[in-house]
Amino acid sequence: MLISFLDESYTQNRYYIAAFTIESKDLAILNAAVADAARYAEGFGVPPGAELHAHEIMSGRGSWKALRGQQRSAIAIYQQALTNIAKLSGIVCVRGVDIPRLRARYRYPDPPHRIVLQHVLEEVSACGRQRGEHVRVVADELPDQESHMTQVETYRQLGTIAGRPTRLAHIETPITFACSTTTPGLQVADLIAYLYRRYDGHVEKDPRTRAEVEKLWQTLAPVTRVARVWTPQALKPRTRRGLRRTTFWKPARRDCKDISPTGEKEARNPGEERLPRRRDGEDADAREGAHDRPVDTDEPQIAPYMTARASRVEVSWKPSPNWTVPMFRLGYVLVSAPDCMAE
Known part of the structure; x- marks a missing residue:
């Protein structure tokens, strides 16, 4: 049995969902890796048992306010957590969508979360098919999680739409929604989603910060299966065949x-x-x-x-x-x- 943890991250123009899939027998190792990163952060003044929340780590907020203004310390803690993740026998899948191009391509597009969730579930189902095992999906709590459960049930019965149509045969339903504070696997997915958003959809003002972000992402290269953003192609303007429109005499x-x-x-x-x-x-x-x-x-x-x-x-x-x-x-x-x- 495989377990896949899902979390999201987004900007005004991009939407991402990251999935970290691991064997159920390795959950104890995953929990130990997250706990080790939290203990490492205690040396920088962070209170014990703080949740590994990427945005709070990098901005110095919440339980991580001791890191405010200490960018190098925040990057060091992030690097330690990613190093522990890369040592696990897990699989990283990240999918995203370009929101402006999506709206330019379709008159009435589906919500970005719905589209990206379909894409990432297809990747997770493919992982289960390759290993010959079923996958239990655990996602972070959302306000409209009931609609997402219905969406997955529809895919299981009728198949996904567009892309590579599949019925997600290796995904167990219903998917589970849990609190990230008490679920270390969701904290790992949050670290991955936030990092890829900074890597792909954020323009760094300082080139040194950009170099550090690229270095952090390369830490996950050994366990990354796919990290891709769907950029819909704009339709060509339609013209009546045989007639040429001119704007001058x-x-x-x-x-x-x-x-x-x-x-x-x-x-x-x-x-x-x-x-x-x-x-x-x-x-x-x-x-x-x-x-x-x-x-x-x-x-x-x-x-x-x-x-x-x-x-x-x-x-x-x-x-x-x-x-x-x-x-x-x-x-x-x-x-x-x-x-x-x-x-």
Whole structure:
């Protein structure tokens, strides 16, 4: 039989749950390791039997107020506790989720605690499957613990959702909720969850503090199975196929004609009349000349241009030797200037 102790830690942007799984026969060794760390802390003025609460240790609050302002002493006690944990035959699993990315990915996401609890229970169940044993889960007391018990029962009956669907066959139900003050295993899970939060989701102002946090986390490397944060990928914006949205006036290249004075790179308009096919014996020059428009030098031809002002579309006119009706793309609608040229 395996026993897994669960505790949580979180910031505004990240949510974590740590699980420390150990053989039930090694519980006495676990309790002795926690008691040894507490005795080590007594040398720094901490009262006997103080609970190993990570936040109070590092901030010097509660039973650990003797460590206020003594960062090196707090790190030394933390290091001693983690060294004792690493010597046990336990397994460390930490899962987390990026809360802003979760809300950006889903319109109505599940609560972060519900998602991370599913992920960490999947890892714990995998540990039990590898060892061929069932796992009894002990979690820290929560205000809504009844809903979490129902959640685990649902997973056992219908299976987990998303990720790797499983029915958590090696998790015993119902899960147990206990007080961390009287449960050394929960104190170990609290130390692990807090440390990984500082390691993964906290920006240290002092590089020396960052180096100490990394050193503490490396102490648990031999017994760590997984430590990972789920970062949901944002959805790509949906666009209507075949349509390109534009925020500025731009003529469609395939529909427009170069109206430069040189007349180079001319493209035919969709509405422009095509040349008739060449008949037998017909001169090519005569056929092409029949399509030419007469040009009156006294009244020069003009080409329409479209301009945008405020929220309306206006048509302006500009003299040009080569007359054409360009097409313009307005949002998703094709708009063409009217044919107002009379021959």
